Amino acid sequence: MPLVDHLRELRNRLAKGMLAITVVSVVAAFYSQELMNFLIDPVPRCTTGLGESTGGTCAVIAYTDLLSPFTTTVKVCFMAGAVLSSPVWLYQLWAFVAPGLHKHERKYTYWFVSAAVPLFLGGAWLAYTILPISMRVLLGITPQGSANILPMDKVLDFIVRMILIFGGAFELPLVLVMLNFAGMVTGRRMVSWWRGVVMGVFVFGAVATPTTDPFGMIALAGPIVVLYFIAVGVAMLNDRRRQRANPDAELDDDEASDLDLTPEPVGEVERVSARPAVPEQANGSVNGYDDVT
Numbered sequence: 001m002p003l004v005d006h007l008r009e010l011r012n013r014l015a016k017g018m019l020a021i022t023v024v025s026v027v028a029a030f031y032s033q034e035l036m037n038f039l040i041d042p043v044p045r046c047t048t049g050l051g052e053s054t055g056g057t058c059a060v061i062a063y064t065d066l067l068s069p070f071t072t073t074v075k076v077c078f079m080a081g082a083v084l085s086s087p088v089w090l091y092q093l094w095a096f097v098a099p100g101l102h103k104h105e106r107k108y109t110y111w112f113v114s115a116a117v118p119l120f121l122g123g124a125w126l127a128y129t130i131l132p133i134s135m136r137v138l139l140g141i142t143p144q145g146s147a148n149i150l151p152m153d154k155v156l157d158f159i160v161r162m163i164l165i166f167g168g169a170f171e172l173p174l175v176l177v178m179l180n181f182a183g184m185v186t187g188r189r190m191v192s193w194w195r196g197v198v199m200g201v202f203v204f205g206a207v208a209t210p211t212t213d214p215f216g217m218i219a220l221a222g223p224i225v226v227l228y229f230i231a232v233g234v235a236m237l238n239d240r241r242r243q244r245a246n247p248d249a250e251l252d253d254d255e256a257s258d259l260d261l262t263p264e265p266v267g268e269v270e271r272v273s274a275r276p277a278v279p280e281q282a283n284g285s286v287n288g289y290d291d292v293t
Contacts, residue, residue: 013096017089025081032073035080036152039159042131043150044139059139059148061155072153079160108181115174119227123170124163130219131162137215165208169224173231180235187236194232201225 001009028035046058063069098106142148179185205221 010096013092017085017092020085020088021078021081023081024085025077028077028080028084029073032077035076036073039076040152040155042128042159043135043155044132057139059135059150061152062149064151064153068151068153072156075153076156108178112174112178116171119170119174120167123166123168123223126219126223127162127166128159130215131159133215134162166220169204169208169220170227172224173227176228176231177234177238180231180238185235187232187239190232190235194229197228198225201228 040061043061044058046060063072094109098109101109139148176185176190180187180190201224202217202221205217205219205224208220
């Protein structure tokens, strides 16, 4: 199609995706209270008022300004609309890109999406599971006699950030597998990285989780390390399959492949008939050559 038609198609597909997000966000507004309770459920809240919130035992969720209840509700509804309508706008994005891909590229994309969604959901579920422990550890630092008053928008930002960090971190092994399938890194090379990867994952877990205890770091880094070694196994199996199909698949561009230089016997010489170029060739006595030599 011409460029204008491509832009027109992109506009239409973006409009359909935004319409889906808007419709689902409006429906989510009717369940905004349930969504808010679900998101802040990991926070150990005080049940008897602020007077009982001493030390790090519990916290009180508060709105810090007049517009905060409205803006926080709109943010939660829009976030729910973007997540729940993701099949629609992801399909629109795929329908726009897919015609420009080859058949094997579309196949790899199907596999990538099929693995990426469960991995992200698994990381998000793990983050939501350990959030109560993380909250208690953070609140436990509060000195005795002090109250914990947590702004609602800050709590939601913290919970969403933790879910995104855990979900995104679980995609790292999948990215390595895709690089291997693309021929950019081999399984043997990934095995040689294991010390640095394990160290880097635990450092990332310590930085990404705000808790001071090692539980949050291990909860994030442990599954990623396990998934990393699973990705290494998948990459090595793929390298073995590629090696069987093409023995020279793992060679660099400037590396020569093994050549068989054994000489082969020459078969029977084929006589070539040539047009007479000199009188000596008139009777064919020069064995077909085109000169007297």
